[in-house]
Amino acid sequence: MKSFEPKIIGLFCNWCTYLAADLAGVSRMQYAPNLRIVRVMCSGRIHPEHVLWAFENGADGVLIGGCHPGDCHYIEGNFKNLRRYLLLKRLLKQFGIDERRLRLEWISASEADKLRRVVDEFTETLRELGPFAQEAPLFQAAESPSPIQKSTLGMKEED
Amino acid sequence: MAKKKVGFYWCASCGGCEEAVVDLAEDLLAALEQIEIVFWPVAMDFKREDVEKMADGEIFATFINGAVRLSEQEEIVHLLRRKSQVIVAFGACSHMGGIPGLANGVQREQILDYYYHSGPTVETNGSVEPDPGITKKEHGFDLPEFYRHVRALDQVIDVDYYIPGCAPPPAIVKGALAQLLAEEPPPPGTVLASSHALCHECELNETKPAEGIRIKEFKRPHQVEKIDPNTCLLVQGLVCLGPVTRGGCGALCVKGRMPCTGCFGPLDGVQDFGAAALSFVASIIDSNDPHEIERILDEGIPDPLGTFYLYSLPKSLLFQKLLGRNGKKVAESRPRKEKVEA
Amino acid sequence: MEYFYYPGCSLKGTGASYEKSLLEVFALLGIPMKELPDWNCCGATSYMSIDEEVALAMAARNLAIAEENGRDVIAPCSACYMVLRKTQKYMKEYAHIRQSILNALKKAGLTYHGDRVRIRHPLDVLVNDVGIAEIRKRVQRSLNGVRVFPYYGCLIVRPKNGFDHATYPTSMDRLLEALGCEVIDHPLKTKCCGGSLTGTLEEVGMRLVYILLKEAKKRGSHAIATVCPLCQFNLDAYQEKVEKIYSESLGIPVMYFTQLLGYALGAEDSHLGLEQHIVPVQEVFEMVR
Amino acid sequence: MAGRNGDLPRIGVYVCHCGTNIGGKVNVPEVVAFARTLPNVVVAREYKYMCSDPGQLLIKEDIQKLNINRVIVASCSPHLHEHTFRKATLEGGQNPYLFHMANIREHVSWVTDDPEKATEKAKAIIEAAVYRIQFHEPLESKQVPVNPDVLIVGGGIAGITAALTLANAGKKVYLVERESSIGGHMAKFDKTFPTLDCASCILTPKMTAVKDHPNIQLITYAEVLEVDGYVGNFTVKVKKKPRYVIEDRCIGCYVCVENCVYKTPKYPSEFDEGIGLRKPIYIPFPQAVPLVAVIDPETCIEFKSGRCPKKCQQACREVVGRDAIDFTQKEEILEIQVGAIVLATGFQTFDASRIPEYGYGRYPNVYTSLEIERLVNSSGPTGGEIVLRDGRKPRSVGIIHCVGSRDRNFNPWCSRVCCMYSLKLAHLVRERTGAEVYNFYIDMRTPGKGYEEFYEKLLHEGVHFIRGKVAEVTDWTINPEEAGRLVIRVEDSLIGVVRRIPVDMVILSVGLEPRADAEELRRLFNISCSAEGWFLERHPKLAPVSTYTDGVFIAGACQGPKDIPDTVAQAGAAAGEVLSLVDRGFIELEPNIAVIDARKCSGCHVCIALCPYSAISFNETENVAQINEALCKGCGVCVGACPSRAIHQQLFKDEQIMAEIEGLLMVE
C-alpha cells in the first residue's frame, strides 16, 4: 500500500511567505512536495471558510503564512488574521480535529530556510496524524442514510 | 379557483414551528380560503396511508419543520417530496439543522449513553435502550433507526423554499405564504425573508460609532449588570450575531435587549454561517497580542461551536461532504466538468 | 532549587580539596545539594577515543538517575561537565544514538526524557544564579591585595555556547574581584594545561604546565585559581618537576576557586582542604589575615 | 459556466519548459495532456521559453484564431513574469486580467527532488488555475499621478551620487543625512584603491556640488521618523536634531571652537574614530558639508551644569558678528511629500572587540582598519604620520584580514573590500614607515579592474603574505625578541607550520555588516532584509536596486558589501530607476481593490475599523459602507471580515480562492 502522503494547502501572503517560497525555489532548497500554495495579497484576507473549505475538499493540513508582526505590508493585516486563527483553532478543537492541522507561521521574504523547515516539519506532523478524513469521530460516516429504511419505503434509491 | 392542497409535517423539532402556524391567528382563516390542508399530523387525523394514496405531485406545497435524524422522518420526507410540487423547509431546524443539529457536536453513542444510562436523572437496570432490531409485531410497530447524524432537510431531499426562524415569526410566515401563492413565485432556493442582515433593520444600528467597532472584552448577557438599551449590543461587547444573520424578524430579540443568536441563518453567498460569524467576531477584537486575544476569547467566547453554530451545525462546511449540501450552491461554486469543442 | 552533586572520579581522589571546599561553599550559601545516588564515571574524554556510544551511555545513566529525581546536576569537574552536556546534546540531536541508548536504559529499568535536568558547573551557578552582588554581600574576609591568576582551562567553556565565552571567559574574574582579589588579565585563560598528557607524554605535558606557571609568575601572581581538578593537579603536583626541568623556581600556589571563595565567606581552613596541596597555599591567606 | 461577460470560458493553457529549469524535472508533455482533459480547456501547449517573443505569440494567436478568452501560463513566479503575460493577453485582444499564472518553477521544479511528485504537483497547480480562471472577469487598472520629488536617505557617496544625478535631471531632491555632515565613510579615507586617488580630492567637489545645487535640499543631522503613503505619493516625516548652531548663520570659521572653555580637545572625535580628539563644540572635519559647527550636549558644560561662561557664543556674537549659537534650539519635525525614495544608508564596520582573542580594546596597539584610515589621512589627527599610541614608529605591522567576515561565529559573508583596502593600508604603512608589513589572509580576493595588478604591485614592495587565519594576538611572550610587543600566532598554511610573529602594531581589517538600525529602517520603509540583514533587492540580477515595495529603491552598501566604484554605479542605477518612474508621470495600480456591493451591504459597520488606510466610511443616507477606491490598497482584510459577503476583492474573490483550493486538491 502506498504510504499516506498528506496534502497541505498553503495560504500565503504575497509579500512575505509567498516570496519566501519563491526564494526557496531560487535557492534550490528541497522540501516536501506536499505543500500547494494559494497566493493572497495579505494573510488578513484569509477567511475561516477558506480553511474549512480546504479541509472539506481533502486537505490534511492548512498552513497560513504571513509577515512577521510589525512587518505587514498593510500595516496590521497579519494581526487580523491572527485573531481569526486563534478563534478558529478553538473551534477545530471542539470539532475534535487535532489543532496541529492548522498552522500559522510568520515567514518573511528572506526566510526561505524557515519555510522549508516548517513545511517539512508540518508534513511530518501530518503524516503522524494521518488523513483528515479519518480523524474526528464526529465526521465518521456510518449507516446513514440506512439502506433498510429505503427498501421498506418501496422507493427507488435516489442519488 | 380550486383551493391548493397543502401539507404540514414535523421532524426533529420542539413544536414551536407548529405553534407558529397557529400564531397566524385570523390570518390563518384568511389563508384557508386559498388553501386546503390535506396532511397535518399534529393537528388533524391524517395517516401515512392517506398520503401514500395521493398521486405524485398532488399536494401543492408541504411545509416541513424539524431536522432529520430518525429513519421514520427520512421515509416520510421522501414520501412527501414525491407527493408535493413544492417543499418548504419551515423554521431553523429544517432550514439548517437548528438546535437539534447541535447534537452533531457529540457522538451518537455518547447521547444514547447519557440518556439511557449515565445521565444524573436516569435510573437504569442497565438494559433499557431503544433497539431498532426489536420488532414487536404483536404491538403493531417497530422502532425507527436513530441515525448517527442530524441533517437539515435539504441534506435529505430537494427543498424549494426556506422559511427561516426559530420559530418563524407570524409576519414572516404570512409573507412567505403570500409569495408562494403569488402568480410569479420567487426563484427556487429562496429564503423567504430579508436579503439583508439584521443590522439593516435594527433600531440600534445607528448607535454604532462612525469609526467602526473595536471590542476589548466580550461579555455574555448574564455577565452584564445592566444592558444599555440605547446602544448597539455588539458595541457593548455582547456577541450579537446580527451582522451575519439574515434579517426579516424585525430584530425582535434585540428589541428585548437580547443579542441575536442567528436563527435566520446566513445571507446568500455565505457558505458557512459559523465561519462567517467567527470571522467577523474575531476581526473586531481590538488587540494584536496573542496572549491578550486568548484571554479575551477565554472570558468572552468559551464555547465557539455553540455560539457560532447554534442553529447551523449540520450545514457547516466540515459536514458537507458527509451530509451533503444544498445542491444549488454546489453547482455555483464548482466549475462544470464539460468539454467544449476546440 | 535543590541540586544533585555529581563528583566524578577526580573529586573523590586527587581533587579531594575541591570537593571539600565546594560542599563548604554551598553549605555556607545555603544552597541545598546532595550527591547523585550511585553515580558512575561520566565516560570521560579518553572513553570517546575507544567507543563513543559506550561513553555516552555511561553518561546517560547518570542523567537518567538525576531525572528520576528531577534535579539539576552540578558537575564541578570540567571534563564531566563537558561530557554530560555533550551527551544531552547528542541524545537530542542524533536519533540513532537516542534510540540505542534509550533502549539500553529501558532494559536496565531507566528512562530519560532529555529536557528535565540541566547540567551546571558550580561557577555558572554561583555567578549567574546566586549572583556576584549577593556573594559580595556575603564576604566576611576580603582577599584584598591577593593577586590571582584566573585559569579556566579548556573544557568548562567548550564547545561553544556555554555559560561563558569559549576563548576568553570572565565569570571567575568577576567572582574573584567580588572577593577583593586583584585579578590578573591574561591571554592564557583557556590554554590547555596538558590534560592527561602530563602522565603520558611528559616532555609535552610539562611544557604546557610550564607555560602557564611561568606566565603566572611573570605577571606577579600570588596564586592561580582553577575550576577543574585536572588543571589543579597538573599545575600543583607537577610544579616541582617543572622547576627542575626548566631550572626555574616558581612556587605558585594553585587553588580551586571554591577555596578562595570559601575563605572569603569565612570557612575554617580545615573545611577547605588547604593542607592537601603540594605547593603550600597557606601563605596566600597569611597575606590578608 | 458563463463568465460575467456572458461568454463561455475558453481556456488556453501554456506550459513553459523554461529550458531545463522546469522541463528537466516536470514531465511537461504529460502535464499538457492532463491540462487538455480539464473543463473548458480549449487548447494546451508547451513551449521552451514562454516569456520569449515566440512564446508570447502563441498566446496572441490562440486568442485570435481559437477565440481563447482565458489564458493560463504555467511557468515561473508571478512576481517575475505576470506583467509580461498580461501584456501578451492584452495584445492578443483580451482583457489582461483574464490571465492567471501557475507557478511551477519556484514552487515545483526547483524545490522537488522526485520528478514524479513534481509532475503531480504541477498538474494540481494547473488544475487549480483552470478552476480559478473561470471566475476571472475583465478589470480596468487605475492610474494615479506621481509626485516627481525624491527623497534620498543617507549622504554617503551613494546618496550623494544619486542626489546629483536626479537633481541634474531637474528633479527636486531631499537628501537626509543622520550625521552633521555628508560624506559618509568615504570622507574618512585617505586614499582609495587601486588607483590611490586621494579620497577627499574626488569626494569634496561632489559634496560641495550637493550643497550648491538649487534642486537639492540638504537636511543633515536628521532622521526619518515616519513614512506614509505609497509609490508616487509618499509623505515622510523627518526629525531634525538640534545642533545648537543656527545653520544659516554659521560660516564655519572655527572661532567658536577656538574660544570654547576647553583649551584643548578632550573628547574622542567620532569622525576620527576616537584616534583624534574634539571639543564639545566642533566641526567634524574641515571639508564638512554643511560647514557648520555642532554642539554635543553630552559633553558641553552648559548642558551638563548650565554654568558655562559660554565663550563660544560670545565669540560668535562679538568676534564674528553672526550670533549663530543657540542653546535653546529644539528638534524640528519636517514633513515632505515625495514620489520615490532612495535608501543609501550604508554599512557599519564589524565591532572588533567581539573577538577578544584579537585583543582590540585590551591592547592599545591593536587598531581597526578604520582607525588606521584616520591615522594615515593627511588631514587626520597625526597629519598622516603613522605612529603608535605612545608616539613610537612601528617597526613591524600585522594586518589581519577577514576580521568578523567569513566566520560563522560572526558574519559568514566575505566583506569584499577588505583584501583590497588591506593591500592599500599595507602599501601606505610600508611607504611611510618602512616597517615590515605582514598580511594574514585566508584567500586573496582581488576581482575588479586593476585590482589584481595592485596585489602584484604589493608583492613587489616586499610585503609579507602569510596564508592563515590568525588565532590570537597576545602579549604572552616567550623570548626577548617578543618582549614588550604583540605576538601574532598563526599557521602559515602554505608551509604547514605554526608561526609566532612579533609586531608593534596590529591592524584588524574589520568586515562590513548591516547597520545596527537596518531592521528599524526596513520596517519604516516597509521593505525586506535578507537573512543577513542587508536590504533585499527585488531580484539579485535583474532588479538590483528595486525593492518589493514600489517606489523605494536601494543603493550602495546598505544592500551588501560594496566598493566605491560599485556603489557609485548602483547609485546611478537607482537614480535611473527613479527617473523612469517619476518621468512617466503616473503609475498603474493593480486593480485588486475591494468593492462593496451596496445592494448586499447591511450597514453593520464591521469593516470600517479594520481598514488600515481609513478607506471605508459609512454612508448615513444610504445606510451602507463605502470604499474610497483611491485609498484602498487591496489587502482584503475587510473582505475576510464582511459578514454579509457584500465586499469582494477583485482578482482575489472568494470564488476564485476557493476554486483554486479545490483545484489544488483534485489531483491525488
Added chain:
Amino acid sequence: MIPIQRTIKYESDLDHAFREKIMSVQGCENIWSCIQCGQCSAACPLSIYMDYTPRKIIAMTREGFREEVLSSRTIWLCASCYACAAYCPQNVNITEIMYALKRYAIEEKKYPKNFPIPELAKAFFTYVKTHGRNAEFWVVFNVWRRVAVFKLLKMLPLGWKLLTRRRLPLRRDRIQNTRQLKTILSNLNGEA
C-alpha cells in the same frame, strides 16, 4: 648520502570512501565546510608537536589520505581541549573528528605501538567498564605496567606525596548497581 623520496600521490593510492565514513560519524558532519584557513592549527596548544597540523588532517581526510591520517601522531597528541572547534570559523568540530579518527585507528590497529596515550585510553576504558568508576591510581598503574615499568619507579615520590595528602585513595571504588550498568552497556546497538 641524502635519501631521496618520491612523494607523488596517485588517485589509486587514496581512499575516497574514507571521508564519507568519517563524515557519517556524529559531530563530524561539517568536514566539507573547511576553508583551510588554519585557525585550528594556530589555536591548538599541541599543533607544534604534531606531524600534520589539524588543518592538514582535515584536508587529508577529505582527500582520502587514509593511511597517513590513521597512523599519524597528530590524532593522539590531541588533548581534546576543543580549542580548534571553538575557534573554527566554519563550525567544523575538529575535536570530534580527531576522536573519530582515534577510534578508527584503534579499530584498524594503526596506532603507534608502545605509545602511552592510546594505552591510557584503553586502560581507562577497561577499568571503568567493570567498576563504573575510575580509580586514578590503578589506571595509571596499569598503563605504565604495560608500557614501561621503570616509569612507575620514577613516579613513586609524587605518589607518596599525594598519598600522604589523602589525594590518592588506593581503594578500588565501584558503583553499587554494576549489574544495571552492565545491562545498559550490553544492550547498546554497537555491542553484541
